[in-house]
Amino acid sequence: MMVKEILLAGAGGFAGSALRYAVSAALPLQGGLPVGTFAVNAAGSLAIGVLAAWLPPGGWQVFAMAGFCGGFTTFSAFSLETVRLMRSGQVGMAAAYAAGSVIVCLLFAGLGLWLGGKLSR
Numbered sequence: 001m002m003v004k005e006i007l008l009a010g011a012g013g014f015a016g017s018a019l020r021y022a023v024s025a026a027l028p029l030q031g032g033l034p035v036g037t038f039a040v041n042a043a044g045s046l047a048i049g050v051l052a053a054w055l056p057p058g059g060w061q062v063f064a065m066a067g068f069c070g071g072f073t074t075f076s077a078f079s080l081e082t083v084r085l086m087r088s089g090q091v092g093m094a095a096a097y098a099a100g101s102v103i104v105c106l107l108f109a110g111l112g113l114w115l116g117g118k119l120s121r
Contacts, residue, residue: 024036
């Protein structure tokens with residue numbers, strides 16, 4: 001991988017992460033629902049779809065998709081990969097990837113909380 005691409009992804013990631021924090025801070029929990037996170041995931045998924053169809057491969061795509069969208073929300077990459085699998089006719093693989101990702105990531109988040117609780121005692 002080229003240093004230029006790494007720096008572009010890093011710069012985009014900084015901008016995306018900063019915006020994610022700002023949106024989450026501006027949209028606090030509402031009725032126990034993390035509205036900011038939901039909004040970021042939805043907006044990031046829309047943005048990466050538009051960018052994937054619009055930007056040619058290269059520097060701007062690295063900055064915008066891997067960097068900005070990746071920093072804003074990794075859910076956007078997951079969404080794009082799942083849709084690409086479906087569009088290529090791999091519907092079963094897309095369903096398995098989506099279900100597996102949600103189940104495994106929820107289990108791992110719970111495991112992480114449990115491990116972190118053990119480590120903090």
